[in-house]
Amino acid sequence: MSLSENFPHKLAILQVALRAKKLKINEYLQDMAEQSVISSLLVFLNSSDFRCPITVPRKIIGQYSMLGRSALYLKLASTGRTKTYRTIRR
DSSP, X not given: OOGGGOHHHHHHHHHHHHHTTXXXXXXXXXXXXHHHXXXXXXXXXXXXXXXXXXXXXXXXXXXXXXXXXXXXXXXXXXXXXOHHHHHHHO
16 A cells, blocks of 8 residues: 555645645634634545545535534533633623
């Protein structure tokens, strides 16, 4: 198996490129929190996604990113926030 076929190697390269702000998606990320969410979602891609066009990984990331708009995500996010977050949310 060559390095180009090695899925963990490709995943590591994607993670480094994301942190170095060398991916196209970095243009749309507003802060480090969004970058961390995308970084954690990359783990959910499987090796077959890297043999398909880029639209497949984008679709999977899009489906997982909908979690960020759910009430559960907001509830989990608010557990670590201060009182200011609650006043802004009202």
